[in-house]
Amino acid sequence: GQNIDQPTEMTATEGAIVQINCTYQTSGFNGLFWYQQHAGEAPTFLSYNVLDGLEEKGRFSSFLSRSKGYSYLLLKELQMKDSASYLCAVLADSWGKLQFGSGTQVVVTP
Amino acid sequence: SQTIHQWPATLVQPVGSPLSLECTVEGTSNPNLYWYRQAAGRGLQLLFYSVGIGQISSEVPQNLSASRPQDRQFILSSKKLLLSDSGFYLCAWSVPDTDTQYFGPGTRLTVL
Numbered sequence: 001g002q003n004i005d006q007p008t009e010m011t012a013t014e015g016a017i018v019q020i021n022c023t024y025q026t027s028g029f030n031g032l033f034w035y036q037q038h039a040g041e042a043p044t045f046l047s048y049n050v051l052d053g054l055e056e057k058g059r060f061s062s063f064l065s066r067s068k069g070y071s072y073l074l075l076k077e078l079q080m081k082d083s084a085s086y087l088c089a090v091l092a093d094s095w096g097k098l099q100f101g102s103g104t105q106v107v108v109t110p
Numbered sequence: 111s112q113t114i115h116q117w118p119a120t121l122v123q124p125v126g127s128p129l130s131l132e133c134t135v136e137g138t139s140n141p142n143l144y145w146y147r148q149a150a151g152r153g154l155q156l157l158f159y160s161v162g163i164g165q166i167s168s169e170v171p172q173n174l175s176a177s178r179p180q181d182r183q184f185i186l187s188s189k190k191l192l193l194s195d196s197g198f199y200l201c202a203w204s205v206p207d208t209d210t211q212y213f214g215p216g217t218r219l220t221v222l
Contacts, residue, residue, distance in 0.1 A: 004153075031209055042200055042213040043154070050209075087153065091209050095161070096142050097169070098211060100153040 004101035011107045022088035030091040112137035114214040129188040133201030141203040143184040148198040
């Protein structure tokens with residue numbers, strides 16, 4: 001079956017670093033996405049990893065290990081506006097179909 | 111630049127009534143189009159995807175159907191809504207042969 005796991009909630013202080021882990025077991029793998037979703041809004045694209053290693057984009061970085069079925073999203077220098085749900089999604093085939101985890105709610109406190 | 115529109119933004123419908131949600135994309139040709147549903151506190155579930163006019167694939171058996179009458183228009187329908195159809199419906203698009211999907215603003219549907 002298909003399984004994508006991520007923690008339900010994480011809390012961190014403004015200015016700190018938070019790492020959101022995602023593990024997956026899918027029938028196929030063509031890449032892994034991270035999206036940010038603020039409450040009541042649509043998801044917005046953050047990052048895409050298809051090869052092993054770290055991709056850095058400003059305060060956000062994403063890591064992938066295909067052999068371990070593991071990814072993480074690293075948020076540095078947390079700001080209050082980073083309070084949101086972070087969705088891990090696996091591209092499991094060549095048709096562009098994404099399978100999403102249930103999301104990790106990140107709460108940033110002053 | 112590309113933009114994606116969905117309407118209506120919110121909808122409250124009685125059980126047994128019909129449904130039509132519309133999604134249109136501007137600024138790109140022959141996009142791949144997707145319908146997702148997000149139930150409260152849950153992840154996104156892919157409902158339908160389309161790689162061209164009239165070409166629809168369904169991911170899960172359900173009370174809903176989809177159509178693509180024009181290249182950049184994607185419609186989600188139901189003849190009779192169920193309580194379990196409540197949720198946040200999101201349309202997404204991608205450029206063929208690339209993988210990143212971009213989401214529309216969504217329609218929040220409440221079935222009473």
